[in-house]
Amino acid sequence: MYVAVKGGERAIDAAHAWLAEERRGDPAIPELTVAQIREQMALAVNRVMAEGSLYDPDLAALAIKQARGDLIEAVFLIRAYRTTLPRFGVSRPVDTAAMAVDRRVSATFKDLPGGQVLGPTFDYTHRLLDFALAAEGEVPPAPQAPARDEPVPHVTGLLDRDGLIEGQPRDDTPAPDLTRQPLELPASRALRLQALARADEGFTLSLAYSTQRGYGRTHAFVGELRIGRVAVQVDLPELGFAVEIGEVELTECDTVNQFKGSKTEPPQFTRGYGLVMGQSERKAISMSLVDRALRWQELGEDFTGAPAQDEEFVLSHCDNIQATGFLEHIKLPHYVDFQAELELVRRMRREAVQMQEAAE
Amino acid sequence: MNAILTGGFAAPSTQSAHAFRALLEAMARPGRIFAVMGAEPPAPISVAAGVALLTLTDATTPLHLAGAADCEALRGWIGFHTGAPLVAADQAQFALGGWDALHPLSRFRIGEPSYPDRSATLIVELDRLEAQGARLTGPGIETEARLSLPETAAFRANRGLFPLGFDCILTCGARLAALPRSTIVEDA
Amino acid sequence: MTDQAYNFAYLDEQTKRMIRRALLKALAIPGYQVPFASREMPMPYGWGTGGVQVTAACLTPDDRLKVIDQGADDTTNAVSIRRFFQRTAAVETTERTADATVIQTRHRIPEQPLAEGQVLVYQVPIPEPLRFLEPRENETRKMHELEEYGLMHVKLYEDIARHGEIATAYAYPVRVEGRYVMDPSPIPKFDNPKLAGNPAIQLFGAGREARIYALPPYSDVVSLDFEDHPFTASKADHACDLCGAGSSYLDEVITDDRGSRMFVCSDTDFCASRQAQGHRGRLSPQGATP
Numbered sequence: 001m002y003v004a005v006k007g008g009e010r011a012i013d014a015a016h017a018w019l020a021e022e023r024r025g026d027p028a029i030p031e032l033t034v035a036q037i038r039e040q041m042a043l044a045v046n047r048v049m050a051e052g053s054l055y056d057p058d059l060a061a062l063a064i065k066q067a068r069g070d071l072i073e074a075v076f077l078i079r080a081y082r083t084t085l086p087r088f089g090v091s092r093p094v095d096t097a098a099m100a101v102d103r104r105v106s107a108t109f110k111d112l113p114g115g116q117v118l119g120p121t122f123d124y125t126h127r128l129l130d131f132a133l134a135a136e137g138e139v140p141p142a143p144q145a146p147a148r149d150e151p152v153p154h155v156t157g158l159l160d161r162d163g164l165i166e167g168q169p170r171d172d173t174p175a176p177d178l179t180r181q182p183l184e185l186p187a188s189r190a191l192r193l194q195a196l197a198r199a200d201e202g203f204t205l206s207l208a209y210s211t212q213r214g215y216g217r218t219h220a221f222v223g224e225l226r227i228g229r230v231a232v233q234v235d236l237p238e239l240g241f242a243v244e245i246g247e248v249e250l251t252e253c254d255t256v257n258q259f260k261g262s263k264t265e266p267p268q269f270t271r272g273y274g275l276v277m278g279q280s281e282r283k284a285i286s287m288s289l290v291d292r293a294l295r296w297q298e299l300g301e302d303f304t305g306a307p308a309q310d311e312e313f314v315l316s317h318c319d320n321i322q323a324t325g326f327l328e329h330i331k332l333p334h335y336v337d338f339q340a341e342l343e344l345v346r347r348m349r350r351e352a353v354q355m356q357e358a359a360e
Numbered sequence: 361m362n363a364i365l366t367g368g369f370a371a372p373s374t375q376s377a378h379a380f381r382a383l384l385e386a387m388a389r390p391g392r393i394f395a396v397m398g399a400e401p402p403a404p405i406s407v408a409a410g411v412a413l414l415t416l417t418d419a420t421t422p423l424h425l426a427g428a429a430d431c432e433a434l435r436g437w438i439g440f441h442t443g444a445p446l447v448a449a450d451q452a453q454f455a456l457g458g459w460d461a462l463h464p465l466s467r468f469r470i471g472e473p474s475y476p477d478r479s480a481t482l483i484v485e486l487d488r489l490e491a492q493g494a495r496l497t498g499p500g501i502e503t504e505a506r507l508s509l510p511e512t513a514a515f516r517a518n519r520g521l522f523p524l525g526f527d528c529i530l531t532c533g534a535r536l537a538a539l540p541r542s543t544i545v546e547d548a
Numbered sequence: 549m550t551d552q553a554y555n556f557a558y559l560d561e562q563t564k565r566m567i568r569r570a571l572l573k574a575l576a577i578p579g580y581q582v583p584f585a586s587r588e589m590p591m592p593y594g595w596g597t598g599g600v601q602v603t604a605a606c607l608t609p610d611d612r613l614k615v616i617d618q619g620a621d622d623t624t625n626a627v628s629i630r631r632f633f634q635r636t637a638a639v640e641t642t643e644r645t646a647d648a649t650v651i652q653t654r655h656r657i658p659e660q661p662l663a664e665g666q667v668l669v670y671q672v673p674i675p676e677p678l679r680f681l682e683p684r685e686n687e688t689r690k691m692h693e694l695e696e697y698g699l700m701h702v703k704l705y706e707d708i709a710r711h712g713e714i715a716t717a718y719a720y721p722v723r724v725e726g727r728y729v730m731d732p733s734p735i736p737k738f739d740n741p742k743l744a745g746n747p748a749i750q751l752f753g754a755g756r757e758a759r760i761y762a763l764p765p766y767s768d769v770v771s772l773d774f775e776d777h778p779f780t781a782s783k784a785d786h787a788c789d790l791c792g793a794g795s796s797y798l799d800e801v802i803t804d805d806r807g808s809r810m811f812v813c814s815d816t817d818f819c820a821s822r823q824a825q826g827h828r829g830r831l832s833p834q835g836a837t838p
Contacts, residue, residue, distance in 0.1 A: 008627040080590040084554065182583035182758040185686055312684055322756050325593030326673070332595065332625055335799050336618045336655045336814055340717035340736035342800065343784050348711055373556035373564075377608040380568050384606065384667075387575045388749045388764045416572075418565055474693045477573040477582045499578045499725055500764035502747070523727060527576040540576035542725065542764075 023068045037061035046249075046278025047071055051320065052078030053179070053198045055248050055277050072200075072320050079321055083179070090174075092242055094230040096252050096275070097154055101228035103279075106155050108221050108256055114152030119227060120279075155224040156254045156271060165256060165269040185312050192294055192315065196287045197276055199318035207293075207308045208286035216293040216306030219258035220272060227251045227279050251276045253284035257292050260299055270299055290314065364436040367400035369414055379415040383529065386538040391496040391505030393489060393537045402433035405485070408531035409456060412483050417454055419443035424452035427461025429485070456483040459510040465518075468526050476523040479541075486510065489532035495546040496539075506548070507537060515545040557604040558636040563587055567605035567760070571751060574762035579724030580692070581675050586758040596629055596654060597755030599671035603652045606667055606751070607633065612640045614648035619656035619797065619814035626654070643817050655718075657739040659796050659818040662748035664765065670733040672754035675761065677721040677731040697729050700772065708777050720779075723770045730761065730769075737771065738783045738797050744769035786811040789831040791822035 024031065038045055038061035048060040052075045060078060067073035103119025106112055159165040175190045178198075187195070196204060211217055229249050233242040253274035261267030272292025274284035293308040307313055317323060369375040375398040382394040399410030409429075417423055423444040425434065438444055449455060449467035462468075462482055471479035486508075493508040494515075507530075509515065518525045518541055525541030539545070555561065563585075570584040589597040607613065613633055617626035621643040629652060630641050642648050645660040654671040662668060674680075678688040681699045691697065700721060707715040714720075720737035724730050732743055733752060743750065743763060750763040763769060773779035787794045789810040796818055798811040810831050813819035823832070 008622045008624045009631075012624055012627060076592070079588040083588045084560070086560075179585075179588070181585050184583070312686065316685075321588065322593045325595060325597075326756055327594075328592060329594030329673070332654075333618045333623050334655070334734075336736055336797070337718040337734045339784065339798070339800055339814075340738070343782060344715060344717040347782075348713070348715070351712060372561055374609050376561065376564070377556065377606075378610075380564075381606065381608055383568070384571060384575070384749065387572045388762075389664075416565060416569055418562055420562075420566070421569070474689050475583075476577050476580060477570070479573075481569075481572070499767045500575070502766045523577050523580060527572070538572075540764075542576060542578060 023066070032065060034058060034061045034065060037064050043279060044069075044071055044074075046280050047201060047283075048074045048078055050277040050280050050283060051075040051198050051200065052082065053277075054078050054082045072324050076321050076324075089234055091245070092233045092235060094232060094248070094250070096226070096230055096250065097152070097157070099152070099226055099228040099230045099250070099252070101152055101226050103227040103281075104152060104224065106222070106224045108155060108223050112155060112158065114150060115148060117148075152226070154254060156256065159223070159256065159269065163266075163268070166260075166271060168271065183315060185315070187311060187315060189291070189295070189298075192311065193273065193275070193287075193291060195315050195318060196274070196290055199287070200320035200323070201280070201283045201286070203318050203320065203323075204286040204290055205282060207314065208289035210306065211289050211293045211308045216296070216304060216309040217258075218255075218270075218272065218289065218292045220255040220289050220292060221257070222285060223254045223256035225251070225253045225281055225285065227281065249278050251278065251280045251284040253281070253288045255285075255288040255292060260301075270295070363402045363433055364440050367402070367410065367437065368441040369398050372414075376415045379411045382536065383412065383415060383538070386529070386536055387500075387527070387540055389500045389505075390498065390539050390543040391491065391501065391507040391537055393491060393535050395535050397534055402431075402437050404428050404431075405434055405456070406531045407534040408536040409483050409485055412529050412531065412536065413438065413442055413444070413454075413456065416481070417442045417444040419445065421453045422447040422451050424449045424455040424457075424480075426455060426457025429457045429461070452480050454481050454483060456485070458485050465514055465526070470518075470521055470524040470526055473524070476525075479524065480526045482526055482528045484510075484528050484530050486530055486532045489530055489535055489537060493548050495548060496543050497546075498543045500540075501543070507539070509539070509545065512545045512547050515539060515543070519544055554636050556609070556637055557607045557633065558590075559587065559601065559604045563601075564605045567601055570760045571602065571605065571762065574751070574760050575749075575764050577728075578764055578767050579722075579728030579730040579761060581754075581759040581761045583758055584760050586755045589755065591628070591632070593756035594673060595625060596652070596671040598753030598757075598760070599652050599654070599669050599755075600629060600632065600753075601755060602669045602751050602753035602760060603633065603650060604637070606650060606669070607637050607639055609637070609639065611649045612642045612647055613637075614642050614645065614651045614817075615653075616651065616656060616658070616815075616817075617654040618799070619658070619818075620816040622816065644821075645815075645817050655734050655736075656797070656814060657735060657742045659793075659813070659815045660821075661742075662746055664747045666748040668746075668748050668750045670735075670750065670752045672731065672733045672752050672757075672759070674719075675731055675752065675754040675757050675759040677719075677729050692728060695727070697723075700729060701774075704772060705774070708774070714773065714777060714779075717782075721772050723772060724763065725768050726770075729772070730763075732769075736783070736797060737779070738781045740769075740771045740779070741781050743767075784811055787829060788813045788819060788822075789829040791819045791827045791832075792829040793819070793822055793827070 038057045044064055045057050045060045049055055063074035063077040104117045156165055178194050229247045231244045232246050233244050235242045255272035257270045257272055259267040259269045272288035274287030276284045290308050294311055296309050303309055379396050382396045386394050396408050396411040399407055399414050401410030421444050424447055468480040488508050490508040492506045494512050496505040522541055527541055528539040530537045570582045574582045615626045615630040617623040633639055645658040650667045652669045676688050678691055681703055682688050704714050718736045719734040720740055722730050722732055745766050747765050752761045771779040784798045790812050796813045799814045801810050803810055
């Protein structure tokens with residue numbers, strides 16, 4: 001006999017207790033510490049910081065632990081925490097030209113001031129499972145070289161000096177804040193970049209890939225990819241100068257793209273830009289390709305209907321927290337709407353059968 | 361100086377919650393009068409106008425002060441308690457003043473055809489606020505309401521702009537009522 | 549017990565002011581969707597973040613809150629949202645429609661008529677009624693601006709041509725005060741007549757889509773239809789098998805794998821109140837009313 005379902009509250013409590021137990025796994029295996037995740041799962045931590053829009057490796061590591069390694073769930077935890085934080089101020093724009101680079105590669109010039117620095121990269125590793133890691137062996141220290149004591153100017157700056165790439169005049173308009181204002185279209189480039197910086201890595205990657213395959217092609221070269229630490233400075237009006245409050249690790253990508261020009265204007269390369277918190281170069285490169293594809297109107301190109309060119313499509317669907325929430329909500333009860341359709345379909349079927357019979 | 365620092369909400373989150381519910385009911389039921397409390401703005405500003413300012417305005421809402429409301433004491437009070445930037449009428453999201461001081465009303469924003477919500481809300485200080493006088497009908501009103509409006513022509517003209525137009529919060533002492541742009545106003 | 553780490557009703561005061569301003573504009577322009585800076589809430593988008601933000605902006609410590617999902621107080625997401633406000637606002641909660649001052653709902657309007665002094669907050673997934681006809685916000689915004697609702701009528705008419713009737717069973721579009729076409733959220737069209745002339749304030753929150761809209765009390769709300777195909781508020785042609793109600797919206801429950809089913813009120817408070825008054829249905833444990 002059916003009785004109206006009661007006990008939702010008890011079910012929720014029991015489910016949460018079970019979840020906590022599953023999260024811990026076999027208690028005979030030592031528990032992960034947040035510090036272990038922060039140090040040894042650093043790229044996961046970076047992704048959670050970037051898409052969570054909050055630079056705090058410890059909190060990101062905690063979120064990954066709490067989310068059982070589900071990175072989108074971890075991003076969600078960070079986002080929900082972030083919205084409750086008071087805002088003390090706005091930093092100065094960071095100076096990525098002054099970055100202390102761990103990695104810096106250019107695909108456009110064989111050598112350049114500041115040099116090519118391969119850094120800690122998976123590139124050129126053979127993707128062979130390293131069974132030595134399963135044995136938990138210690139890693140021998142990497143060889144050290146003295147830091148190169150020379151500036152590392154941006155490749156795009158070098159091209160700009162010769163007028164070979166579109167200029168990028170300084171713009172001190174305060175950047176809009178996607179988390180404080182409703183998205184309004186058309187969006188400025190600053191707002192698009194802000195959305196892309198926190199966009200889902202997989203979505204951004206696939207869009208960027210689609211431009212390479214011809215859906216809004218922009219002929220991108222990686223002018224430069226750099227990863228390293230930059231100082232964060234805050235103006236203190238009381239003191240009349242800026243103070244450094246810390247450092248953040250960033251990945252920056254400048255692409256040099258398809259040139260434009262006309263009978264009156266000499267041809268110039270164009271730019272795409274990516275900037276992501278932490279070491280996250282797949283995301284930074286993807287972002288710069290999508291940024292460039294979205295600039296079709298400003299650069300007088302044709303809209304070919306490619307998804308990566310479609311600002312509303314990209315900005316409305318790039319956020320994985322919005323996407324996963326709405327996607328997963330369809331597992332919530334929909335008895336009422338389904339019942340409404342069921343009733344409609346049954347009635348229409350009945351009527352169709354009656355009409356058929358009447359016709360016969 | 362002291363008058364500037366005092367007169368705000370002592371318990372902002374709950375007092376503003378009560379105040380907002382009164383404002384919500386007022387905007388939902390044009391012409392109906394609600395009592396509010398909790399603010400003590402400097403003279404000549406009413407308690408109700410002070411409550412509306414504390415509940416709705418902050419550093420993100422440009423505010424225009426008209427006539428007697430544009431005084432040193434109130435400017436200081438607003439700066440301390442809400443941080444609302446004081447602006448000219450055509451920039452204002454909120455405006456505060458007596459009915460005559462707010463004129464000409466054409467200065468205020470009425471929204472844009474695709475964003476009619478981007479319009480001003482006028483907090484109108486009145487000497488008298490009673491449920492008698494002009495006849496009000498429209499959304500939020502079951503049959504009709506009566507309200508002692510300073511005039512009807514301006515509200516009729518505003519209704520003619522719908523869905524554009526400004527919206528009014530009418531204040532008198534510790535009582536308020538609202539008159540959104542959607543209300544049809546006729547002479548008594 | 550409130551959680552002292554958070555402000556009353558969770559949201560910070562600046563956020564509440566922003567939502568409150570949007571709510572007042574929404575009431576002033578009935579049926580128009582006001583963009584608002586929706587916050588990231590500690591529950592997923594699509595699970596009531598819009599409704600939760602509207603409720604948080606409206607609640608006072610004196611309120612009695614009721615939360616329903618599919619008409620029921622005990623569905624898991626309703627339980628979860630009710631708990632959220634118990635924890636962050638320490639408000640009293642109730643399952644009785646008549647006792648509630650604020651009701652947050654997903655997909656239903658309670659059977660018991662609402663009264664003045666009550667606020668009904670709807671959770672809305674897709675606030676734009678034209679969205680499935682035109683996916684682009686820039687386009688639909690223009691259509692609302694110009695009152696270009698022909699596309700909607702064409703869609704409804706195509707339904708009639710194909711199926712002999714308008715084949716929209718829920719989220720059935722309405723016209724508010726003769727101006728804006730509005731999505732009433734995915735309530736069954738059975739509930740549409742209750743939108744009109746309702747003494748309560750009806751507020752709609754769409755968190756992911758960052759829109760708030762409203763119906764002032766006693767608003768004129770008309771379900772779109774055609775003279776030769778008038779709107780009808782339909783439901784399953786049964787009475788409730790537990791309380792015998794013949795005019796309430798019903799859930800269908802499959803009771804075995806041989807085609808047996810029963811129908812019960814989707815509004816659990818309505819059904820329980822009727823049973824407490826002695827009403828019985830076909831399958832009541834105590835047997836049907838004679």
